[in-house]
Amino acid sequence: MNFNLTIIGAGSMAEALIAGWLKSNSISPENIMVTNRSNDHRLDELTRAYQVKVTRNQESLLEHGQLFILACKPKDWKNALLPFKQTMKPNTPLISVMAGITVKDLEEYFPHLNVPVIRAIPNTSAVVNASMTPYALGAWVTQTQKNIVEKVFTFVGEIAEVPESQMDAMTALTGTGPAYIYYLMESMEMAAEKIGIDKTLARHLVSQTLLGASLRVQTKELSPSTLYHQIMSPGGTTEAGFNILREHEVQETMIHCIEKAYGRSKELGDSCREILTDDVHK
Numbered sequence: 001m002n003f004n005l006t007i008i009g010a011g012s013m014a015e016a017l018i019a020g021w022l023k024s025n026s027i028s029p030e031n032i033m034v035t036n037r038s039n040d041h042r043l044d045e046l047t048r049a050y051q052v053k054v055t056r057n058q059e060s061l062l063e064h065g066q067l068f069i070l071a072c073k074p075k076d077w078k079n080a081l082l083p084f085k086q087t088m089k090p091n092t093p094l095i096s097v098m099a100g101i102t103v104k105d106l107e108e109y110f111p112h113l114n115v116p117v118i119r120a121i122p123n124t125s126a127v128v129n130a131s132m133t134p135y136a137l138g139a140w141v142t143q144t145q146k147n148i149v150e151k152v153f154t155f156v157g158e159i160a161e162v163p164e165s166q167m168d169a170m171t172a173l174t175g176t177g178p179a180y181i182y183y184l185m186e187s188m189e190m191a192a193e194k195i196g197i198d199k200t201l202a203r204h205l206v207s208q209t210l211l212g213a214s215l216r217v218q219t220k221e222l223s224p225s226t227l228y229h230q231i232m233s234p235g236g237t238t239e240a241g242f243n244i245l246r247e248h249e250v251q252e253t254m255i256h257c258i259e260k261a262y263g264r265s266k267e268l269g270d271s272c273r274e275i276l277t278d279d280v281h282k
């Protein structure tokens with residue numbers, strides 16, 4: 001796609017997207033321009049690894065971007081957008097990948113410009129072109145812009161359009177989700193080591209086991225519950241393990257975990273909104 005992207009924020013999420021786009025040969029390095037707040041070393045690192053353009057020159061960023069991606073922490077977004085508050089081109093879509101910050105927050109930041117805002121939550125599996133990216137559209141997004149945004153995220157995985165009101169839930173489930181899976185995988189690797197399995201082999205065994213299980217669920221033929229019951233013979237090994245999971249309320253704990261993350265996404269938005277209210281219209 002011959003389309004210029006300006007990315008504000010050069011952290012883990014920005015890098016995961018860049019890596020995925022380049023891996024899929026869908027966007028060329030010269031089409032990507034990245035900036036951050038102050039970390040020069042990080043910008044050097046990104047240029048070296050991906051040959052993308054980097055700068056802190058606001059005019060260059062503005063000039064380059066046919067689409068802006070805001071990938072800083074929620075608390076930093078207003079500072080990050082400040083240089084573009086008056087100069088943002090009205091037809092340039094602005095994609096935010098931030099937790100908690102709503103489409104309305106961003107639209108209201110530009111009261112005199114009908115900026116097409118998209119709130120998207122990719123995840124770091126973008127690196128391997130396997131992100132799940134839910135997104136919600138703002139009022140000023142045209143069909144053509146929607147098509148472009150969908151392409152941009154399809155290059156790094158799967159997409160799902162959802163109502164904006166569900167974006168905090170999406171953040172909790174798919175944005176943070178890989179972290180919980182990695183934690184689970186780490187626990188399985190630790191168990192493997194304890195029962196005498198070689199570390200390197202354990203990593204392969206665990207990741208393939210998760211991949212296979214995930215692919216089975218993706219066929220949509222059977223529910224997770226049916227699938228685990230298929231594995232569980234009465235009095236067998238699976239049941240022995242499951243008894244421990246139930247005893248420790250692992251399912252309830254995971255539900256609680258996702259609910260907490262959901263609440264935190266809302267809190268992040270609310271707390272930033274409080275800070276912002278006073279100066280939004282300055």
Ligand SMILES: NC(=O)C1=CN([C@@H]2O[C@H](COP(=O)(O)OP(=O)(O)OC[C@H]3O[C@@H](n4cnc5c(N)ncnc54)[C@H](OP(=O)(O)O)[C@@H]3O)[C@@H](O)[C@H]2O)C=CC1
Nearest residue numbers: 009010011012013036037038039072073076079080098099
């Ligand atoms: N990590 C993840 O898996 C996911 C993250 N997200 C969201 O993506 C966003 C970024 O997360 P992540 O990449 O992990 O965060 P990082 O902390 O890794 O990166 C944040 C980046 O924002 C930059 N930044 C801060 N202030 C400004 C500013 N005023 N102008 C320009 N750049 C600025 C920082 O620059 P500097 O280092 O110079 O301060 C840094 O490069 C967050 O809002 C998060 O909610 C969404 C889905 C998944």
Ligand SMILES: O=C(O)[C@@H]1CCC=N1
Nearest residue numbers: 098099171175176177
């Ligand atoms: O932990 C966070 O706040 C970000 C949002 C989704 C994933 N990471």
